[in-house]
Amino acid sequence: MKTMLCLVVVLIGAVHIAQSLPALGTCTLGIVNCFVEPCRFSKCAVEGATCGDDYCGGCNARWYVGGKEVTSQCAAVAEA
Template sequence: MNTAVFCVLLCIGASAVSAASLSSQKGCPPWKPLAECLVAPCQVSRCSNMLGAVCHNDYCGGCHARWFVGQFEVTNRCTTNAAPSITI
């Protein structure tokens, strides 16, 4: 039984460390913690009026789809008819 308890504590600790390291890998600032989303934001977002725009999922502080043409962000120029994504 002690082994099972140890394994549960170890697994929970490893999960917390994994989430923390993922947050730092994503470069999220402390005031915008890494979000867990039910769906990838780019799966429910479109930017049809910006030809060649490429979507990047942004999980810092929520579930956001950010659109780029080359290195330039064009998210504000996109018209969005997407359903809102749900953060868990």
């Protein structure tokens, strides 16, 4: 049972990382190094949103729901 739980945690982590990385060859702005993970202090009020760190061209937190990016909706929901 512990092995299965560990496998699930690893798979969820892999999906989270995969969402946060740009597709190979698509980061023309260059990958940057950040002092902290961009998602560490980022918040999004969109229900069910998960954060993915994006280091392409800056220290960016990108938010997703079901694989669809909702980052632009985060501020609008927070203000409402």
